[in-house]
Amino acid sequence: MRTLSFPGLPRVLIVDDEDGVREGLRTLLQREGLHVETAGSAEDGARRLELRSFDLVFLDLQLPGADGLSMLEKFRRGVPPADVVILTGHGTVANTVEAMRKGAADVIEKPGSTDRILAVVRRVLETRQLKNELTWLQDRVRELTATELVGLSPAIRDVQTRIDQVAHAPDTTVLVTGQSGTGKELVARCIHERSARRHGPFVAINCAALTESLLEAELFGYEPGAFTGAQKDGKDGLFAVAAGGTLFLDEIGEMEPTLQAKLLRVLQERSFRRVGGVQDLPADVRIVASTNRDLRQMVQQGNFREDLFYRLNVMTVTVPPLRERSADIPLLSHFFLDQIGRQMGKALSGFTEEAMETLCEYGWPGNVRELRNAIEHACIVCPNGMIDEAHLPKFTGGTPDGSDRIDRGAVVLGGEDRSIRALESQLVAKVLDDTQWNISKAAAILGINRTTLYNKIRAYELGKRPLRAKVAL
Ligand SMILES: Nc1ncnc2c1ncn2[C@@H]1O[C@H](COP(=O)(O)OP(=O)(O)OP(=O)(O)O)[C@@H](O)[C@H]1O
Ligand SMILES: [Mg+2]
Structure with missing residues (x-):
């Protein structure tokens, strides 16, 4: 037999x-080379657990004078939790089922055969080993892709302090506010990665990107046959997918009032129901919501539920516009140059004085995202060496004083395709470009609502911005 x-x-x-x-x-x-300890009573077992952690526990459910199920729970609460295999002599179905529900790895009816016992041990320990390896790899990936909120200005330090405060309260709802492109999603990721939930998933969804019913199905999941077009077996929603982690609700201000009411219920009850379901399921997620709109004003205007606003507004992180922390521009520019240069395999050594002056004087209405795009542009056009002023894009989106003037320059009609569809696609692409993909602004300029704009972006396959939920490692 294989050892x-x-x-x-x-x-x-x-x-x-x-x-x-x-x-x-x-x-x-x-004989199989495992380190084994034994305990003849529940007290002895508990005492040994206090002294050290175990990978695998064989537990008799019928110990005299002890409640086997609560012993099981105690072992499962260890850090890391032990895998528990239940030994049962006169196992009733009821307590076996209960033991499995409370997290037992398997049940062996005494006396188990050697083959059965070793098969169970092998399965449990190998799964445990795989889980350990996965956690180890996830930690390495996390180190390599460490979400870094770059900046040393007092304004960004305040944001860092706030992130650390909320990270230590891993169940508290957080509202992240700030203009478009200031780094709200990055802040949400930092909160997740510095919190006790970091080993769980970080799941992001853009509330403006889906119609109300699709967003509801995406968030809560649905039962089989809940609506026409639903998957046959039903589907888990993001509240289930993000269990143990963080659910990032981007552009919360765009959520429809009926869905706002349903979200409020989840925040109050800490449970949710699938669409078409009757069972309350636990919502073990921290909600981080973000918006670039003034929610308080939206409440006053009757466009956002007041009760939901107060639920979301427990802890707020306000990310200031880049022009209020222009001291960070050189640092951010070098950070992006290094990052993008490495991705492109280019040896770019820095910026000329004139280039840096231009970067520092500009108003950055598109904030950090616009700065990153400008550096990416420069990295593409600069052959190697230093980034000069000539390598920077022509700034049209803002003036040095920070006002948001937008160049609505003409759309050039090029190519053979002069269909309305082709023209519309060019127009939408141009306005998105001019607004640094600020969806609200672009929609306002185009005179359509945001959902229609998102549909057009999808239909014309414009840009690379993720429109659907994404799950991070
Ligand atoms: N302080 C920072 N350090 C490093 N990178 C940053 C910083 N702030 C923003 N970024 C980068 O800028 C880009 C825009 O940030 P992010 O997507 O988080 O902004 P946002 O506020 O969510 O924008 P929007 O409102 O348009 O959704 C991302 O590539 C992000 O990684
Ligand atoms: Mg965002």
Whole structure:
């Protein structure tokens, strides 16, 4: 028979009041090279758990004078939680089912055969090993792609302090406000990654990108046959997908009032229902919502629910516009130059004095996103060496004093295709470009609403901005 091979020496604890069972298992598992301890009573088991952690526990559910199920819970609460295999002599279906519900890895009816016991041990320890490796890899990826909120100005330091404060309250709802492109999503990611929820998923959804019913189905999931066109087996929503992590609701100000009411209910009850479902499911997520609109004013105008506003506004992080922290422009510019240069495999050494002066004097109505785009442009056109003024794009989106003048220059009719569709696609692309993809501004200029604009972006396959939810590692 193949011997078990595990890196390190997994620690196994056997808790059973029958000497024969304990010793039989001990001999079997020690022969496989595992470190084994035994306990003849619940108290002895609990005492050993206090001294060290175990990878695998064999637990007799019928220990005299002890409640096996609460022992199981105790082992599952360890850090890291032990995997528990239930030993049962006279196992009733009821407590076996209950044990599995409380997180037992498997159940073995005594006396289990050698093959069965070793198969269970192998499966449990191998799964555990895979989970450990995954966590290790995720940590490395996280280190490599560390979300970095660059900046040393007092304004950005205040934001950093605020992020640290809210990171320490991993269940509290956070509202991130600021103009478009200031870094609200980055702030949300930082909050997630500095919080106890960092090993869970970070899931983002743009509330303006979907129609009300699609957004509802996307958030809450749905039961089989909940509506025409629904998947046959139903679907998990993002509240389920983000369990244990953070759900980022981008552009919350665009959410329709009926959905606002449903979100309020989730925040109050900490539970949700799938569309077409009747069962309340736990919502184990931290909500971070963001908006570039003045929600308070929207409340006064009757466009946003007041009760939801107060629920969201428990902790607020306000990200200032770039022109209020222009001291950070050189640092941010070098950060992006380094990042983008490396991606492009170009050796770009820095900026000429004139180029940096231009960058520092500009008003940046599109904020950090616009700065990043400008550096990307420069990286493409600069052959190598220093970025000069000539490599920077022609700034048309703002004046040095920061006013948001937008160049509505003509759309050039090029190519053969002069269909209305082709013209519309060019017009939409141009306005998006001019507004640095500020959806609200672009929609206002085009005289359409935001949902229609998103539909057109999708239809004409413009840009690369993600329109659907995305799950981070
Ligand atoms: N302080 C910063 N340090 C490094 N990168 C930043 C910083 N702030 C913003 N960025 C980068 O700028 C870009 C825009 O940021 P982000 O998408 O978070 O802005 P936003 O406020 O969510 O914009 P919008 O309102 O348009 O959705 C991203 O590429 C982000 O990584
Ligand atoms: Mg955003």
